[in-house]
Amino acid sequence: xxxxxxxxxxxxxxxxxxxxxxxxxxxxxxxxxxxxxxxxxxxxxxxxxxxxxxxxxxxxxxxxxxxxxxxxxxxxxxxxxxxxxxxxxxxxxxxxxxxxxxxxxxxxxxxxxxxxxxxxxxxxxxxxxxxxxxxxxxxxxxxxxxxxxxxxxxxxxxxxxxxxxxxxxxxxxxxxxxxxxxxxxxxx
Amino acid sequence: xxxxxxxxxxxxxxxxxxxxxxxxxxxxxxxxxxxxxxxxxxxxxxxxxxxxxxxxxxxxxxxxxxxxxxxxxxxxxxxxxxxxxxxxxxxxxxxxxxxxxxxxxxxxxxxxxxxxxxxxxxxxxxxxxxxxxxxxxxxxxxxxxxxxxxxxxxxxxxxxxxxxxxxxxxxxxxxxxxxxxxxxxxxxxxxxxxxxxxxxxxxxxxxxxxxxxxxxxxxxxxxxxxxxxxxxxxxxxxxxxxxxxxxxxxxxxxxxxxxxxxxxxxxxxxxxxxxxxxxxxxxxxxxxxxxxxxxxxxxxxxxxxxxxxxxxxxxxxxxxxxxxxxxxxxxxxxxxxxxxxxxxxxxxxxxxxxxxxxxxxxxxxxxxxxxxxxxxxx
Amino acid sequence: xxxxxxxxxxxxxxxxxxxxxxxxxxxxxxxxxxxxxxxxxxxxxxxxxxxxxxxxxxxxxxxxxxxxxxxxxxxxxxxxxxxxxxxxxxxxxxxxxxxxxxxxxxxxxxxxxxxxxxxxxxxxxxxxxxxxxxxxxxxxxxxxxxxxxxxxxxxxxxxxxxxxxxxxxxxxxxxxxxxxx
Numbered sequence: 001x002x003x004x005x006x007x008x009x010x011x012x013x014x015x016x017x018x019x020x021x022x023x024x025x026x027x028x029x030x031x032x033x034x035x036x037x038x039x040x041x042x043x044x045x046x047x048x049x050x051x052x053x054x055x056x057x058x059x060x061x062x063x064x065x066x067x068x069x070x071x072x073x074x075x076x077x078x079x080x081x082x083x084x085x086x087x088x089x090x091x092x093x094x095x096x097x098x099x100x101x102x103x104x105x106x107x108x109x110x111x112x113x114x115x116x117x118x119x120x121x122x123x124x125x126x127x128x129x130x131x132x133x134x135x136x137x138x139x140x141x142x143x144x145x146x147x148x149x150x151x152x153x154x155x156x157x158x159x160x161x162x163x164x165x166x167x168x169x170x171x172x173x174x175x176x177x178x179x180x181x182x183x184x185x186x187x188x
Numbered sequence: 189x190x191x192x193x194x195x196x197x198x199x200x201x202x203x204x205x206x207x208x209x210x211x212x213x214x215x216x217x218x219x220x221x222x223x224x225x226x227x228x229x230x231x232x233x234x235x236x237x238x239x240x241x242x243x244x245x246x247x248x249x250x251x252x253x254x255x256x257x258x259x260x261x262x263x264x265x266x267x268x269x270x271x272x273x274x275x276x277x278x279x280x281x282x283x284x285x286x287x288x289x290x291x292x293x294x295x296x297x298x299x300x301x302x303x304x305x306x307x308x309x310x311x312x313x314x315x316x317x318x319x320x321x322x323x324x325x326x327x328x329x330x331x332x333x334x335x336x337x338x339x340x341x342x343x344x345x346x347x348x349x350x351x352x353x354x355x356x357x358x359x360x361x362x363x364x365x366x367x368x369x370x371x372x373x374x375x376x377x378x379x380x381x382x383x384x385x386x387x388x389x390x391x392x393x394x395x396x397x398x399x400x401x402x403x404x405x406x407x408x409x410x411x412x413x414x415x416x417x418x419x420x421x422x423x424x425x426x427x428x429x430x431x432x433x434x435x436x437x438x439x440x441x442x443x444x445x446x447x448x449x450x451x452x453x454x455x456x457x458x459x460x461x462x463x464x465x466x467x468x469x470x471x472x473x474x475x476x477x478x479x480x481x482x483x484x485x486x487x488x489x490x491x492x493x494x495x496x497x498x499x500x501x502x503x504x505x506x507x508x509x510x511x512x513x514x515x516x517x518x519x520x521x522x523x524x525x526x527x528x529x530x531x532x533x534x535x536x537x538x539x540x541x542x543x544x545x546x547x548x549x550x551x552x553x554x555x556x557x558x559x560x561x562x563x564x565x566x
Numbered sequence: 567x568x569x570x571x572x573x574x575x576x577x578x579x580x581x582x583x584x585x586x587x588x589x590x591x592x593x594x595x596x597x598x599x600x601x602x603x604x605x606x607x608x609x610x611x612x613x614x615x616x617x618x619x620x621x622x623x624x625x626x627x628x629x630x631x632x633x634x635x636x637x638x639x640x641x642x643x644x645x646x647x648x649x650x651x652x653x654x655x656x657x658x659x660x661x662x663x664x665x666x667x668x669x670x671x672x673x674x675x676x677x678x679x680x681x682x683x684x685x686x687x688x689x690x691x692x693x694x695x696x697x698x699x700x701x702x703x704x705x706x707x708x709x710x711x712x713x714x715x716x717x718x719x720x721x722x723x724x725x726x727x728x729x730x731x732x733x734x735x736x737x738x739x740x741x742x743x744x745x746x747x
Contacts, residue, residue: 029287029346029349033287033342033346036342052326052327052328052332053327053328053331056328056331056332056335057331057335059335059336059338059339060331060334060335060338063335063338063339064334064335064338064339064341064371065338065368065371068338068341068342068345068364068367068368069368071342071345071364072345072361072364072365072368075345075348075349075357075360075361076361145327145328145395229600232599232600232601232604233596233597233599233600234599235599235602235603235604235605235606236604236605236606237604237606237608519593519596519597520593522596523589523592523593523595523596524589524592
């Protein structure tokens with residue numbers, strides 16, 4: 001076992017353990033803190049794969065921004081440990097647990113058996129090397145930021161546009177929902 | 189260039205640890221002395237003299253030099269640090285113990301981790317190669333700084349929450365809201381800088397801090413090219429370091445002490461040092477990005493020779509710029525009054541963010557125009 | 567009749583709305599302040615100038631002939647709001663010929679500086695002008711007993727003050743001239 005393996009096990013245990021601790025901790029703030037631990041552990045695993053950009057984005061977006069909002073809301077609502085008191089019955093818990101594990105195992109089996117027959121791989125994406133969008137020399141696959149940028153702007157142009165459009169729709173929805181309607185306010 | 193390190197892993201690790209300790213020592217010393225600078229500069233601006241009594245034994249008897257050091261308060265940070273160490277450690281009964289103890293550490297660690305990617309000079313080797321002086325010159329350096337410094341907010345938020353006091357709590361809430369608001373403007377203000385620095389057709393990304401600093405060698409400093417980006421970044425930097433006029437989280441007039449109301453002795457000291465470490469590192473990063481880093485004045489080549497003297501002079505010049513920026517932080521603090529909380533939010537979301545976006549679009553057009561005109565020449 | 571003038575405030579210009587020129591002006595002001603002379607008094611080495619009517623620690627004074635002025639009438643003890651003064655009355659020693667006309671003198675005179683509020687009523691009420699609040703403003707001690715000024719201490723602090731009346735000399739002269747009061 002070399003040092004990298006040791007570090008892998010360390011961070012793997014950290015991320016899985018953090019996730020488990022998040023589920024089992026009674027207090028929402030503790031749960032949020034364990035989730036941060038788990039996310040940072042995953043980021044460290046990305047570093048071990050020499051994918052610094054992904055690791056940093058993981059910390060920046062999830063641990064740095066999303067979880068701050070979570071914590072913010074938990075603190076503002078002042079959710080205490082008694083929030084978990086409303087328990088499901090053992091029967092219901094068992095049924096949900098069984099359902100979830102069946103789904104998980106099924107997905108894993110499907111992925112493991114038919115990885116090479118996944119639908120996405122059969123779409124005829126233009127390969128990176130044949131793209132003539134950019135005059136810059138063809139980038140080989142790497143974990144560099146420029147490789148990500150190049151990939152996003154060529155091969156994955158359509159997915160990124162769709163994702164952007166969905167985010168835009170969500171944002172417009174939020175604006176409409178949160179905007180006060182003056183006429184209705186006057187009526188009430 | 190790293191051939192002089194034997195292939196032993198342990199030796200390399202030990203060396204890195206040694207360098208890391210040196211760097212932490214340097215930044216902590218600068219943080220301690222910026223506390224002194226804060227006290228001295230505020231005193232001078234208000235017609236006072238500031239701390240001028242502390243002196244180590246025997247130093248007083250050195251002619252001229254000793255009394256001068258005493259008058260400048262050079263030994264004051266030592267006394268302050270010892271004071272924090274020896275104070276009675278009071279933990280209020282109503283706090284959440286675990287997070288109460290954890291919070292100062294969570295505040296300090298990100299402040300000290302960001303210095304890992306901070307380049308502070310160049311070293312000229314005998315064979316003519318030049319390498320950057322930094323603990324780790326990451327390709328995505330600036331993103332690393334953003335990512336790690338965004339973790340610093342947990343220390344403050346947890347301190348506010350675990351103290352179980354309304355003042356601390358409001359301080360924590362304000363700090364997290366403020367950090368989220370200004371991080372966006374900060375990131376957006378830097379995008380045009382990277383657009384500008386990355387020449388068309390590069391394969392190396394210019395997100396590394398040393399690449400930005402080196403791009404300003406012999407040319408204009410980036411704050412001359414992009415004054416608006418520099419301004420937005422500076423304002424956001426003030427907000428991120430919780431400095432006046434943005435020190436909402438600890439505004440002593442309405443929140444007693446903000447998030448550290450319930451903290452005392454060394455735990456308060458850690459918060460204090462973390463704040464100043466943030467200022468030191470923020471100043472250094474602003475220097476690297478907008479003030480040319482270790483390079484001499486804009487439009488001038490470095491006047492120092494390409495050997496170890498040049499390395500030292502470059503690091504010294506970098507430190508001089510950083511110290512000036514720290515002075516600027518202090519200067520602003522003792523000039524401007526504090527914003528109200530809603531004014532901070534208003535400035536962040538409806539002034540700085542649109543301004544940063546507009547700035548980005550304008551530079552996008554300019555960079556594209558330059559790009560097109562140069563590629564037409566081919 | 568006063569005429570009300572309504573001044574129309576001009577709308578802020580663009581540069582004023584950014585506040586940046588104003589901030590620069592403020593920075594200039596604070597920067598120039600750094601080089602102005604300091605107003606700090608380095609206290610233990612430099613002492614402030616005490617004005618004449620300063621109300622410091624209350625003291626007992628002697629007249630220019632070195633005679634004790636207090637006649638232990640106890641008015642100050644009576645008027646003292648925090649009851650800081652305690653006087654033990656006594657008679658004038660027989661051997662003091664120049665004070666033979668005075669009936670009483672304090673045997674002991676104590677002012678508790680932990681109670682004193684420096685109000686100056688004792689000085690105001692004293693018919694003999696024997697007690698004065700002078701320029702001593704810093705008194706300290708390690709025990710409570712140290713902070714009670716006894717008679718010797720009070721005279722040591724008070725010293726001698728000029729006297730315009732020499733009241734008891736006049737009485738003595740009048741009596742020797744045959745006018746009993």
